[in-house]
Amino acid sequence: MASDARDGSIAVALENVGRTYQLAKPVHAVEDVSLTLGEGSFTAVMGPSGSGKSTLMNLIGCLDTPTEGRIEIGGRSVETLSDAQRARLRGTEIGFVFQTFNLMPRLTAAENVSLPMVFHDAVDQDRRERARTLLERVGLGDRLDHAPSELSGGQRQRVALARALVNDPTLVLADEPTGNLDTDTEAEIMDLLVELNDEGTTLLVVTHERTVAEYADHVVHLLDGRLEDVEHLGEARDVSVGEVIEGDGAGEIGELDGTGESS
Ligand SMILES: Nc1ncnc2c1ncn2[C@@H]1O[C@H](COP(=O)(O)OP(=O)(O)OP(=O)(O)O)[C@@H](O)[C@H]1O
């Protein structure tokens, strides 16, 4: 695995991040999370339903902003960016696979995949080619012109993954990317994610499945919006919890030891 982020480059840093929803009774969906992800790291996020996994992903993916704390993506403080800059960061560097796919129902698979290429000057032909390449990569080369309603749940999930990759993101966030898949398709999707990670892409994957989490090098456990524990499954130590440090040394400060729970 691409666990050689030994130069200490930090892909994502969260410092005391919180997200509170102001309802009649405030909901602390994410609370006081400090975490750094090294460039090229592969991290799974686990936790019970409602523990804040999707909220955390949305914050890191710049789809939502924290009510407390700071987030840095690739060294840039997200809160200092304008809406347009944030949209550009999201559009050019981050690939997001949503828990609910969010495919456009009236567009074909190929059109859905090429949709995020708005930040590219590519002509339509190039977009179509790019969409075809990615759909082939996820095993849907024969479904380019199908609408989402003409695809199975697992196929829609794969279109969503292809779409997340269309801009060659450095960071891929996937919320339950195998949630609706049979074991074989799950393994195919995970192999694809491992391949991306081997190419240097930083990955953060939410899952309920231990089998999926074990593809990762680290498992972050959330409970009631709080970071409970970080488990290191491989040798890599490029993911850590605790205070964010300026400069290098991503793997040193505030790091938990492996819990030894890896089987
Ligand atoms: N827009 C919102 N307004 C108010 N509360 C919200 C909102 N979105 C989420 N929450 C609450 O925040 C908490 C965390 O939700 P979140 O979707 O992050 O959980 P999750 O860990 O992804 O759960 P699941 O495994 O079911 O997808 C939940 O208690 C949820 O009810």
Ligand SMILES: [Mg+2]
């Ligand atoms: Mg969720």
